[in-house]
Amino acid sequence: MKKVLKGWLADNTVTTDNKTDKILLLESAGSVNLDGILEEMLKQDTGLRPETLRHSIDLYNRVLMDLILNGYSVNTGLFRAVAQLTGVIEGGVWNKEKNSIYVSFTQDKALREAIQETAVNILGEKANVMYILETEDKKTGRKDGSATAGRNFFVRGAMLKVVGEDESVGITLTSAAKAVTKLDDDMITINNPSSLTLLLPSDLAEGEYILTVTTQFASSGHLLKEPRSVSTQIWIGGKPSEGGGEEERPGEL
Template identity: 75%
Template sequence: MKKVLQAWLADNTVTVDNKTDKILILKSRGTLNLDDVIDEMLKQDTGLRIETLRHSIDLFLRILMDLILNGYSVNTGLFRAVAQLTGVVEGGVWNKEKNSIYVSLTQDKALREAILETAVEILGEKPDILYILETQDIKTGRRDGTATAGRILKVLGNMLKKAGDDPAVGITLTNDKGVVTTLEDDMLDTNTSKLLSILIPADLPTGEYTLTVTTQFSTGRYLLKEPRSVSTTIWIGGKPSGGGGEEERPGEL
């Protein structure tokens, strides 16, 4: 299958003084699940029944998970997976409230070689893209996705301004257990298209969170009829050592 990534040109909001430099924002082609992958496999005319394919994939994933969570570093050819332990251990005792297990995924040889064969098609400029370019922890100055509880985090991007009265509009932080924390209005300082300054709640435990911005903001006269969202990963209390592999790029919504 020919591999092509499509992308839009967008202003680089980090370099304020340079009005001409651009970045590329990936055009999303949607989200697929395991059933969709199996459908694509069936198109290859493997001769295998769908039940056989599903059993093989389920077995592979289950064995892979067991090996990783028993301390093995597993190279699949597509990616390497290894478990990492995060948080400060107090009194030599593991505490699930303060410590966590994090699985790091990094691209492996097969994926690196496929990337070299992937074409990028630039679609031109699209100024109304909603995206998060990066975050900055004001306490540390770091722009690597880390954040500090009780301190300001800058979120840079485009079309980010919180606007609209739909119940879904707002800024949330979701931990790895799916618990959602919604930021109150007084926790949002700067609220513009290019920049949000938010206060990270002081009582949030250390760990990985999904920061989601949902808004009806539009550059036109009227707000969008339906809200749209964009998300990025942040780490409160520090990014896991070696975690996450390649740096995530902003996506188009």
Template identity: 55%
Template structure:
């Protein structure tokens, strides 16, 4: 099956002086968890028990993780990954408050070849489209989608302002198990159409989450009857 990515034309908020400058915003097809991927694999692979396939995937992930965290670089074809250190070492001593371990990911040969053959379909222009240009963890300064509990997290983009009376309106952190943590209003530190700053709650486990922004805000100043939602992947890192 041919790969197809669909996108909507939107104004480029970076070049405000050029009204004809457009960017292409991805039309999301949804999100997949490891469970979803395993279910898709089961549809394609007959003769294997689900627990066997699950064990193989879990083992594959563990060996990659252990290899990276013991100093190996890993090249799967899909991605190339390598560990590195962050922060200045004071007095020759590792300090978890100032130093951290980062794993860097780059596209592998197999993925690059598939990207080159992927078709892009432009759907046209979409009114009041929401999108994220950049995020930043205020503790580490990293812009790779990692977030530190207890610290600020900056989201820059378009039409991000949280507003409206619908009970669904708000900012959420959704775990892999689909449990949702709604941020109280006081943890939304800055609330503007082009920039949100939130405080990441403490007490949450490390790992992947979905940041969900739901709002009735409209750039036309007419409140939307039905809230619109944007999902963005991030990873919580307690250090």
């Protein structure tokens, strides 16, 4: 299958002194679940029955999961996966409320080679697009998604200003366990279209979260009838180390 990524040109809100430079935002082709993957596999005319393919995938996933969660660094050729333990250990005891297990995935040789063969198609300019470009933990200065509970967190992008009367409008943090924390309005200390400064709750447990901004903001002071959202992955307590060796180059994915 020919590999093509499509993207829209959008203003680069980071370089405020340059009004002409652009960034490229990925045009999503949709989402695919296991059933969709099986349909694509059947198109390859493997000669295998659908139930055989499903069993093979289920077995593959189960074996990989068991290996990863027993401490192995698993290299599939497509990706490398390794478990990471996060959080401060108090009293020499593992505490699920404060400590967590995170699995790091990084691209491997086969995926890097496929990336080199992938074409990029620029679709043109897209106005009023909402996106998150980068984040910064104001305590540590890290811009890799790391964040510190109880401290300021900076988010840069476009169309981010949190406004609107819909009950969904606001900023939420969703933990790996699907627990949702919504920030109070006064915890959004700077609320601009191109940047937000947030005061993160001090009682957040360390680990992985999805930060979601939902707003009815639109350009020229207008409000959207329906809210829209954008999300990014963050790690309270710092992003876990990717681990691995020279073959791992997570920045290219």
